[in-house]
Amino acid sequence: MKRETRRSEAVTHAFEDDCVLLPIASILPVRQLRRTVKSSHKYRQIAASIREVGLVEPPVVARDPKLSGAFLLLDGHLRIEILKDMGLTDVECLVSTDDEAFTYNKRISRLAPVQEHKMIRRAIERGVPEEKVAKALDINVNSVQRKVRMLDGICEEVVALLKDKPCPMAAFEVLRKMKPLRQIEAAELLINANNYSVSYVSAILAGTPQAQLVDAEKPKRLKGMTPEAMARLEHELGRLQEAITSIQDSYGKDHLHLTVVKGYLARLLGNGRIVRYLMQHRPEYMTEFQTIAEMTSTVPSEAA
Structure with missing residues (x-):
């Protein structure tokens, strides 16, 4: 009995084993920053973080195959620009074995407000002063406290629902005015509509x-809305929530049925012979069947 042999495949490392200290002058950017970038809040925030806590995430570079001693900057253009403005000449970098810049900054998960809240609270609990x-975040102390x-x-339950959603801090201040069950209903409405704005x-x-x-006991007072208008809005929002709940309960089953019907009609x-019969005796059915069979989406055309 012959024993099959399997050839082990070498695993290719995405990065070199150690970070390296490089002269900033030897790092070549692969894209040009906008002229207005230095006046942006993001630039000021990163600069403040580097001044206060140092460079947390090293820039990612790749060795330039055409120029010895040079490196292509794949990720960290803002950080490098800030270090230049600070007068630094060297920076510790992570060296990638792949020079494809497209793979960087394309799959970043932005920090959600709930996650930022937890990060700030953890830092303060560990003794980091609010100031x-x-x-480090380039905001005032009052904003940190908020x-x-x-x-x-x-x-x-609402925290769990919105933990990775871009729900702004002011939206939570509005949610806080509702009782827990209503908070959950409101959070579900936000998620279903994919709208986390304060106005919504x-x-x-x-x-x-x-x-x-x-x-x-305290009556609601909203600018530009009369009590009668708010009563109508309560009624309409209640109907909308009932409709959304009803659709959620049956959507999967209805979608499956429609998919099966679509495939069956396409075969018919x-x-x-069936087409000729329908054309002669039921032309109105023929039109509807063709429309269903040729559907490319289950979303109504007016909602697409």
């Missing part, structure tokens, strides 16, 4: 019955 956090208190009064959360608040507010219309 130092504010300088971020620390962001989830006060927010139920755990405020509209949900306006459509929230008084009994579902934390301060049920491939039969010449």
Whole structure:
């Protein structure tokens, strides 16, 4: 009995084993920064972070195959520019074995507000002064304190729902005015609509019955809206939520049925005898069957 032999394949490393200290002058950018980038908030925030806590994430470079001693800058253009402005001449870099710059910064998960809140709270709990956090993030101390208190009064279910969503801090301040069950309903509405704007959360608040507010005794007052308009909004929002819930419950089953029907009708219309019969006796069916069989999407055309 022969034993099959398997040839082991070598694993290619994406990066060299160690970071290297390189002269900034030897690093060649692969793209040009906009002229206005130095006046942007992002530039100021990264610069403040580097000044306060140092370079947390080293730039990524690749060896230039055409020029000995030179390196292509794949990721970290802003960081390199900031280090130049700070007067530094050397930087520790991570050396990639692949010079394809497209793979960098294309799959970054931006820090969600809930994650930022947890990061800031953890830093403060470990003894980092609020002033130092504010300088590192290029914001004032009051903003740091607001971020620390962001989830006060927010139920755990909502935190779990919105933990990776781009829901701004001001939206949580609106959600805090609702009772926990209404907070959950509101969070689900935000997710279903993929709309996390403060204006949309405020509209949900306006459509929230008084009994579902934390301060049920205090009447809602929204600029430009009369009590009658808010009552109508409550009614319409309630109907919308019922409709969304109903659709969610049956969407998967309905989509499967429609897919099966579409395939079945396509097979029927491939039969010449059936097509001739429909054309002669049921032309109105023929038109509808063709429309369904030729559908490329289950989304109605007016909603696409």
